[in-house]
Ligand SMILES: Nc1ncnc2c1ncn2[C@@H]1O[C@H](COP(=O)(O)OP(=O)(O)OP(=O)(O)O)[C@@H](O)[C@H]1O
């Protein structure tokens with residue numbers, strides 16, 4: 001990701017010394033870049049088109065509360081100016097501000113050249129690109145901050161504290177925290193690197209191509225999608241997915257909610273009429289980049305309607321009304337939900353698909369599992385094959401004891417009813433009182449809809465001993481990740497009484513409520529604050545699509561969909577964490593039309609020689 005350059009909407013404000021605004025000039029699009037001048041000062045260059053102005057930085061003030069929405073303000077106090085940035089790609093903005101702040105702090109440690117020396121210098125004016133942020137830079141800043149904190153603690157209010165003042169010779173309160181600051185530098189400061197194939201997808205997207213990227217379960221499609229969303233301007237980008245759970249995973253809304261055309265089963269005229277409602281039409285017109293995750297579950301007819309509606313509402317005859325489509329999914333996982341004996345209609349079978357997609361890209365590196373033989377087994381299942389070695393290996397898992405420290409495996413069920421029954425049954429069996437945690441929803445009108453999208457329910461009933469699953473990444477380094485399994489071992493003793501969970505990774509953690517936000521048709525935003533836990537004795541295979549689970553038990557006797565066994569099996573990270581019951585060769589099914597589609601993709605790739613490397 002280009003960390004030194006940002007192009008976005010900017011309001012430039014000239015300030016008085018006391019910070020009042022004297023003049024305010026809006027620019028629809030300005031480019032800001034970070035570099036170093038001839039004295040090695042971190043320098044912000046603002047490109048106004050006809051001219052550019054460079055600000056050598058000594059002090060900046062950043063206002064970053066809305067950085068996730070692509071907004072922030074950069075104030076340069078000694079130049080009496082501030083830049084209010086908006087509609088920035090959020091990840092880019094975050095990295096830009098982080099680089100500027102960190103490099104400046106590192107510069108402060110080294111010291112600046114005096115103004116006098118600069119004036120007397122005869123060096124030629126230069127502006128060189130700043131080097132990328134490194135962990136070393138981040139450590140330098142953390143150490144400096146921790147030292148400052150230590151100093152403050154030893155010398156309260158400017159008075160040096162004598163050592164014998166500290167009677168028990170104990171480090172003062174808070175010093176431990178200061179030291180911790182030095183030792184724990186969050187890894188997330190520098191984003192996880194994309195693989196070569198993932199980077200090439202990002203590059204294609206940044207060149208404005210409409211892309212479909214696919215790949216087996218766990219090849220990092222959703223991971224990449226989140227990164228792509230972070231590089232696009234939020235006002236014109238709509239992140240969606242075919243199901244609520246998948247939408248929540250990438251911080252978006254369902255495709256149906258965005259489209260505003262109901263089920264899409266009505267006539268085109270009716271769909272256009274629905275999409276012409278003011279708020280819905282506004283979204284359609286604003287949209288320049290439409291992201292769709294889990295595209296395999298989008299019905300082909302619905303996709304065709306969307307494409308036609310987009311052209312009409314946007315009054316633009318280009319495919320999809322000129323919107324850039326960024327879609328991902330794996331058609332060998334779950335297909336669209338159909339009623340009764342209706343034939344499945346996949347998106348890739350439609351004319352709209354052929355018209356819109358400019359690039360098909362396949363991710364091939366599996367990230368969820370690392371064991372090569374397990375990856376191979378999953379690949380066979382994905383293609384609907386079950387040779388003897390696959391059969392015997394999976395049958396053998398039925399005897400495995402995958403429970404650890406009393407934490408049972410999550411049971412993946414083919415049918416929804418079984419899920420509720422199993423969870424209720426286990427909860428009732430536990431002795432002790434149950435404790436109810438009710439969510440705080442910003443708008444109760446949406447509670448039912450949120451239940452369909454949010455991984456946690458509005459009413460969460462827990463008991464000591466309950467098997468739970470974390471529904472959000474809390475601390476990736478500690479293993480407190482989305483899908484991590486644990487057991488409720490008690491409640492905090494204060495008024496709130498939040499649950500304490502012992503996780504399979506060994507961590508014990510108090511789980512406090514967190515907030516989810518959801519977008520509904522017309523752009524309405526509603527939030528839910530709830531403990532990020534759900535009962536995890538069982539979940540449905542349909543709801544598990546997209547998840548990574550650490551220990552799973554699966555009964556495949558009632559599999560009814562192609563790809564269903566594959567989805568279930570591929571949630572596990574390793575064979576040791578998997579127990580498959582009632583496994584028969586007949587459980588393994590892949591749709592023949594999907595296989596043909598992938599075969600063609602492969603042939604096409606070879607013919608065009610568009611291997612990822614070449615691309
Ligand atoms: N470049 C990467 N570096 C580190 N980890 C990665 C990378 N890409 C993906 N991962 C990790 O791999 C795991 C699987 O990724 P992800 O859930 O995005 O896969 P997916 O292709 O969407 O799978 P599914 O088809 O099951 O939805 C996640 O834990 C993710 O964090």
Ligand SMILES: [Mg+2]
Pocket residue numbers: 221222223546
């Ligand atoms: Mg996914």
